[in-house]
Amino acid sequence: MTALQEVAVVGAGAAGLHAAEALRRAGYDGRLTLIGAEDEPPYDRPPLSKQLLDGQWQPEKLALRSPGALEELRLDLRLGTPAERLDRQARTVHLADGHRVRCQAVILATGVRPRRLPGAMTPLRAAKTPLPGAHVLRTLADALALREELRPGVRLLVVGGGLLGAEAAATAVGLGAEVTWLVSAAAPLAAVLGAETAALLTGLHRAHGVRIHRGAARAVLQRRGRAAGVRLADGSELAADAVLMAIGSEPATEWLAGSGVPLADGVACDANCAAGPGVWAAGDAASWPDPRTGRRRRLEQRTNAGEQALHAARNLLAGPDGARQAYAPVPYLWTDQYGLRVQAFGSPGGADRFELVDGSLADHRFAAACLREGRVTGAVGIGSARALRGLRTQVAAHAPWPPVTHTAEQTAAPLT
Structure with a gap:
């Protein structure tokens, strides 16, 4: 990838920052422009409705990286300047302040806009x-x-x-x-x-x-x-x-109208997070085919923003002839309410069975598998992280319930 000298990341939230970091960690040494519509350097959004809103935290505590860490990334940081247009033919991002950013490749991470x-x-x-x-x-x-x-x-x-x-x-x-x-x-x-x-x-x-x-x-x-x-x-x-x-919200992709980038409830990527030659997407605005169902999905989850950004950056650097990997995450989310942290993998909603594996709801400490038609489609828990993590593999495999156990007789080597 020695010929790649100009990359732009549009969106300076968690997905954009993680994409920039992944590019540098993977050895990309060229010009790297990070474009953000807000004036603030990259910050974390989940605390906005909790620690920031109730006054426990002040804005500076939300920063995802220190000024020194951002400096080490050697970014051409363009904050407070929304992207207005992407010219794929000229390989240029046009900014609201009239400037243009040349890029051989671009990662789109503009997130969503509240309704x-x-x-x-x-x-x-x-x-x-x-x-x-x-x-x-x-x-x-x-x-x-x-x-x-x-x-x-x-x-x-x-x-x-x-x-x-x-x-x-x-x-x-x-x-x-x-x-x-x-x-x-x-x-x-x-x-x-x-x-x-x-x-x-x-x-x-x-x-x-x-x-x-x-x-x-x-x-x-x-x-x-x-x-x-x-x-x-x-x-x-x-x-x-x-x-x-x-x-709810809607993908912040209106600035891509007329660019030729496919849009379908966000930036319509393939399984590798690519939306066309030299164009990639990650985070809340990215839509891609679920490898299990084939249906498109888009996740507005903090963990997904980081994981998908890393994936898009690695596939970008692999080049057109490189070994790209399909993005197949196990969705994860959490919410903090009334001193309790609820964590969930996969899709607990819509389950037709709820199987406790640890604790009890009455004690506000539990882990449970969420099943649909006999298979594990999600897992949810409070205060039982170890048991919940134990269900993650079954969520990823869409495994049948109850889990298959192997006895000593079943796993022993045959006698000869």
């Missing part, structure tokens, strides 16, 4: 700005703005029944806010963690004073120039002093 409800933006001359009191939680600036709202007695309405909404609700009620959690599903979190674990967490939310309301939000209400709650699909209204919209 907002109608009414959450307010016109300001020719542009639109967020309505005061109507929050999302994706960036450091988002978290700091929401943190300013959270004080004892403030009425916070959290819209969205996923992990982000659950974590923010738990953090806010811990700060003394009066929290209403608006969910559309009868069992919030069940699609992610499985029915049993979801029921445990929902019970904890109620026990800590979170009011759970089922309904579908249609628009943010506005009073005196700021958010005052939401209007529901049935025409009713929920009042609040501040609204957090945790209603």
Whole structure:
């Protein structure tokens, strides 16, 4: 790969940083440009809804690497300058500040953008700005703005029944806010963690004073120039002093329109994380075929961001004639709520059986296999990391349950 002298990584989050580090560790010595839309150097996002939001941590603690470590990577670091266009023919990334970055290869790691409800933006001359009191939680600036709202007695309405909404609700009620959690599903979190674990967490939310309301939000209400709650699909209204919209996200790939990069719920890669000659993708915005099912998948998970970035960088350096490896991760996620860390492998949601292998839900310490049609599709646990790790191999193999055990007679060598 001596001919490769210019590589750009677009996106300065976890995936982008890990890609840059992987390139350097693998021996790439050419020009390496890391492009980020935010002004901050690469930082970790999971603490935004927890330690940063509740004030335990200050922004500097979120930094993924020290200034010295970033310096050692010898990056051409372009922060606060979003990419606006990719010209594949000219091998150039056009930036919002008018500059252009030449690159023989590019790794796309631009992540996702949070969705907002109608009414959450307010016109300001020719542009639109967020309505005061109507929050999302994706960036450091988002978290700091929401943190300013959270004080004892403030009425916070959290819209969205996923992990982000659950974590923010738990953090806010811990700060003394009066929290209403608006969910559309009868069992919030069940699609992610499985029915049993979801029921445990929902019970904890109620026990800590979170009011759970089922309904579908249609628009943010506005009073005196700021958010005052939401209007529901049935025409009713929920009042609040501040609204957090945790209603999902969409890949930040609009800047690739017209570039020839295939887009299908993100950057449509092949099994090797390649999206065309010289173009690779990793992290929240990358979509690739699952080697087991053949269906495309896209993961918005912190662990996946690092693992996929490493994979994309290695395959990039392998060259067109090199030995590339298909990306086949075992998805892993965690969430911290009410002093408990829930960890999960694979896809616990949608299981038709829940098999405890350690502990009990009542004690808030357990590990369990999640089965679908007799096979292990996921595993979930709290405070039982060793037992949970023991299930990872079975999740990866989509193994039948119960596990096959070999007796001494079965494994002994035949007599001759």
